[in-house]
Amino acid sequence: MDATLRALNRFGLGARRGERQKIGDGRQWLRAQLDGGPPSLAPPDGVTATAIGDALRAVRMGGQGNDQERRQARRHVVEMSQAEMHAALTARITTERPFVERLVAFWSNHLCVSTGSKIIVAPLAGSYEREVIRAHVLGRFEDMVLASAKHPAMLVYLDNFQSIGPTSRGAGAGQRNNGQRRGLNENYARELLELHTLGVNGGYTQQDVQELAKILTGWTINGLNGPGARLQPANQPRRRGAPRQAARRDPDGPIEFAFIDLLHEPGTKTVLGQRYSQGGIEEGERAIRALCRHPSTAQFIATKLVTHFVSDEPPAAAVDRVARVFRSTDGDLKAVARALVDDPEAWREDARKFRTPQDWFVAVLRALGASDASPNAPVVLRQLRQPVWSPAAPKGFGDALQEWADPDSLLNRGELARTIAKQPAMRALDPQSLADVVDVPASNPLHAMLADTSIAAPERIALAVAGPAFQWR
Amino acid sequence: MKRRDFVRTMCYGGIATFGLPVVNFAQVQQNGRFVFILLRGGFDGLAALVPYGDPDYRALRGSFAYNASDLTTLDDTFGLAPGLSPLRALWDANQLAVVHAMAIPHRTRSHFDGQAILETGLDRPAGSADGWLNRLLQVMSGTRSGIAIAAGMPLSLTGSYQVESWSPTQLGSVDDAFLERLAVLYRSDATLQNRFEAALQQQELVGEEPMARGNARRGGITPLMQAAAKILRQEHGPNIAAMEFSGWDTHANQGMAGGALDRLLGQLAEGLVAFRNDMGTAWQNTTLVIMTEFGRTARPNGTRGTDHGTAGAGFVLGPRLAKSAIVADWPGLSSNALFEGRDLKPTLDTRAVLKAAIAGAFDLTPAQLDRVFPNSATIRAVPGLMA
DSSP states (O other): OOHHHHIIIIISSOOOTTHHHHSOSHHHHHHHHTTSOOOOOOOOTTOOHHHHHHHHHHHTTGGGSOHHHHHHHHHHHHHHHHHHHHHHHHHHHHOSOHHHHHHHHHHHHHTOOOTTTOTTTGGGHHHHIIIIIIHHTTSBHHHHHHHHHHSHHHHHHTSGGGOOOTTSTTGGGGOOTTSOOOOOOOHHHHHIIIIISSOTTSSOOHHHHHHHHHHTTTEEEESSOOTTTTSOGGGSOOOTTOOGGGGOOOTTSOOEEEEOGGGSOOSEEEETTEEEESOTHHHHHHHHHHHHTSHHHHHHHHHHHHHHHTOSSOOHHHHHHHHHHHHHTTSBHHHHHHHHHHOGGGGOTTOOOBOOHHHHHHHHHHHTTOSSOOTTHHHHHHHTTOOTTOOSSTTOOOOOHHHHOOHHHHHHHHHHHHHHHTSGGGTTOOGGGGGGTSOOOTTSHHHHHHHOTTSOHHHHHHHHHHSGGGGBO | OOHHHHHHHHOSSOTTTTTOOOOOTTOGGGGOEEEEEEEETOOOHHHHEEOTTSTTHHHHHGGGOOOGGGSEEOSSSOEEOGGGGGGHHHHHTTOEEEEEEEEOSSOOOOHHHHHHHHHHTOSSOOTTOOOHHHHHHHHOOSSOOEEEESSSOOGGGOSSSOOEEEOSOOOSOOOHHHHHHHHHHHTTOTTTHHHHHHHHHHHHHHOSSSIIIIIHHTTOHHHHHHHHHHHHTSTTSOSEEEEEEEOOOOOSOOOSTTSHHHHHHHHHHHHHHHHHHHHGGGGGGEEEEEEESOOBBSSOOTTSSOOBOSOEEEEEESTTBSSOEEEOOOOOOSGGGSBTTTBOOOOEEHHHHHHHHHHHHHOOOHHHHHHHSTTOTTOOOOTTSBO
């Protein structure tokens, strides 16, 4: 494959027409994108922390509101969620730094939340990507994981917000109305080890999971009726030097992170041989940083990155090189991304990746020059089986050929390509100009089809992006 | 060119050979068909398979209590809800087992966690786990292939074994000329060529009008079950299918006979009967299991519905059952018998039912079953369920 096109497709999000001639050296073009600072993205109009908090409280009124009010509140939540998805997709379609946006999508999926899991997560997924992923995608891995651990979307998605130290002073306050007592919830601690840092074979035990869960008790949220909501602020002794947010509980404010010392499990905990005690919120912060610096984490992350960028069967040499950079820089994600670009294996002729549905959809719209994700893009991606921020499980979406290239999905792409190509905005598009973004040899029948004016233009456009060459990056 | 001719001339490989090893006709058992249907949302087992004869039933269910005369009674204790009355024919033909007081092995009232446990087949959450149907495909020997007949890819079928899919969604209209040109293009790709041809053949098999994509998209269970029958009744069609239906999370206005839940149960029963009819002779080798992530609270809530509970009901259908039966170690509905004072108590592990059903469908050894369901050595397949 043409190296410039490879830079645009493999590392980027798909070539736009004419871009191949403009970007110069592919590697330089990619490296330059890493130097532009964090890729910020403004929230959609009307989606503020306060609006989200109000809408979610309205949904959770329970028996107090009437059905119509609840339905309306739910609709509002879904609208905010869809607006966030639309904004994120539009960023991918229009970005001038597609390598960085691909990295955002990668890390967002690595530390995924799912809007399909709980209604509370749905409107928060956008701010999660902005505040956790975008803020740190070119920064330090441990800062990203720590931000993730403290974001309400993750705290709710993996239940840590309702995890209570079994012998903590606040344990009694965690009783539900029906008398059922809540206690330790291991979900987040487990996935933090299994999926976010060390990996499932990274060398930890069930005991480590439990101890880590205890360390993370008290990490919860403000703004909803969480387990500590009925605790009066006066009951919460503020530790010397503890962050001020720890002392405030506002059930009507924005939904945000809170550390409640009363719910924190006292005593000494041991994770991977390291002891943690009497540290309050700092126990968890230290533990998460230690997990991020564990050698298994470097290996796990490097394997996943090389698999994503190079091949379903990642070359061991490339994994080792990327892991070494991850370790030697303490998880500097910019240096790690650069190592991927610099790796010779990433440019091998025989390496290629099948485009996931989101990848394909974004690449199509970039190739066709779209300026916006259409409003129904989130729905379309659901139909393609890869809805935005909504994987079926905390492991996120996979990116291997065998997960996505089933027969029906190829046909779906053909159908969708036809629908997109028929839109009025495509009338000005010369089908032959698409030869620029599809990498096929001159002998390939696609060239003749694109030039064959007896075939309607929308059909020729659809053939370019529904054909097999466009399914790969 | 008509689609039919076109497909005939275009397809070299197609669904019969896609992803499959050489067909081995000697292994008759492998011609079995197994369908796992997940009712997402937690369906109310006490409203579907009604324990009308339990002495505590009326007091507990209050306004949700059925009279025996409303039900298709199966014995002195249990009856099928009004909507499920079409299943009577299957019961009479010894092709219906109703399972009760069954739950996943991990206690949770979260849809997400409950579905994950049911679909991964594990006894505790593990975010990186594959689906148990995918592990079944890995563990089975001989001819086999799996298909998701659903709008999404159910977690139960995800994993390293390549599976197919058929979705009721239609993303645009394509004509034969377009597909023919696309097929020409796909011939230049050795990896994708067979897959695309299989897609064309699959589409031809199910047909586009009027039953399949159009109606199924509008949410009907029956059209989707009929599409499933068209795919599964093929001699060399997939032998494992995952399906899913939602709408069972009845927190409010659940209703009684003719109400929201009962109408949904009616659609399910009609869909199952249509599936049986459309499978034709292939029905003889077909087994279906219907499960949900959890049951619901035993008592009605304040909004004329029920909330997330624990044990619930499920169904096993097909001619390979030993006989029609109620499979339940019934815990009773007295206050003391309820789990945490509010839910039907679990006395049967979902994996015990699944192990029995797939062993009956595919002749698997206990060792194979334990590979499909890790850490389940102590969970025995329900004895005597399957012939």
